[in-house]
Amino acid sequence: MHARTLLGTVALATAVSACSAHETASAGGSLQPGRRTNPTNTTTAPPTAAPGGAGSSGHRPSPPPAATQSPTTPHNATPDTPAARAARYVFPVRNCPTSYAHAHHDYPATDIFATRGCAFVAVTAGRVDEVSDADTWSARTNLGAARGGLSVSIIGDDGVRYYGSHLSSLTAGIAAGSPVQAGQLLGAVGDSGDAKGVGTHVHFGISWPGRAQDWWVRRGELYPWPYLDSWRTGGTRTPAPAVTSLRTQRGQEPSCTVDC
Numbered sequence: 001m002h003a004r005t006l007l008g009t010v011a012l013a014t015a016v017s018a019c020s021a022h023e024t025a026s027a028g029g030s031l032q033p034g035r036r037t038n039p040t041n042t043t044t045a046p047p048t049a050a051p052g053g054a055g056s057s058g059h060r061p062s063p064p065p066a067a068t069q070s071p072t073t074p075h076n077a078t079p080d081t082p083a084a085r086a087a088r089y090v091f092p093v094r095n096c097p098t099s100y101a102h103a104h105h106d107y108p109a110t111d112i113f114a115t116r117g118c119a120f121v122a123v124t125a126g127r128v129d130e131v132s133d134a135d136t137w138s139a140r141t142n143l144g145a146a147r148g149g150l151s152v153s154i155i156g157d158d159g160v161r162y163y164g165s166h167l168s169s170l171t172a173g174i175a176a177g178s179p180v181q182a183g184q185l186l187g188a189v190g191d192s193g194d195a196k197g198v199g200t201h202v203h204f205g206i207s208w209p210g211r212a213q214d215w216w217v218r219r220g221e222l223y224p225w226p227y228l229d230s231w232r233t234g235g236t237r238t239p240a241p242a243v244t245s246l247r248t249q250r251g252q253e254p255s256c257t258v259d260c
């Protein structure tokens with residue numbers, strides 16, 4: 001991402017709005033066909049505050065500042081559980097230039113731009129929660145549950161759910177329930193779902209584990225970039241406390257209020 005700041009910014013301007021445009025309609029939270037859920041994971045996760053600003057207004061938020069060089073504070077992790085304290089984190093896209101902004105349209109998430117086929121990896125050790133192995137999105141219906149196209153969610157040993165979508169393929173053997181290690185290959189960067197025409201990227205979301213049908217939670221509740229900045233530079237900042245407190249504020253199953 002470092003090398004592509006300018007390009008990334010341009011791409012982001014497009015993508016942020018495009019993503020937004022697509023990630024719009026759809027009443028109800030029907031499950032995406034092709035989605036596989038791990039029935040064993042459903043609750044959990046601990047506490048605290050959302051970093052970052054509020055979601056942008058409307059559908060076409062102004063393109064955020066180029067994200068790339070934010071120096072980071074890798075050591076200011078605020079773990080609140082033994083698992084979180086012990087967790088190891090890695091940046092979710094490996095061995096490829098990437099770019100991302102410190103902003104996202106409408107709700108907390110980060111779009112990490114990278115070339116098609118780049119490795120999307122598990123950010124920490126845990127277990128696969130859900131996979132969507134079929135791209136059923138259509139512009140006509142724009143169902144919320146289908147906007148991610150091919151995606152993988154894991155629940156880290158830190159109790160946090162991590163979601164990556166718009167993949168071009170999933171790694172063989174990655175299925176709901178599979179244990180994963182930090183850095184393990186989950187899939188490849190692409191533009192499936194409503195990312196078509198936007199530029200290949202991973203939409204990365206951080207949330208607490210919850211019901212499969214609550215796609216608006218899975219897509220992101222906590223701004224990821226403070227953690228991405230840390231992991232990108234070898235830091236181990238954990239989102240676990242922030243996720244826990246955010247869940248306390250929002251409730252385990254908040255209803256969809258934006259881009260629904």
Ligand SMILES: [Zn+2]
Pocket residue numbers: 019104109110111203204
């Ligand atoms: Zn996005």
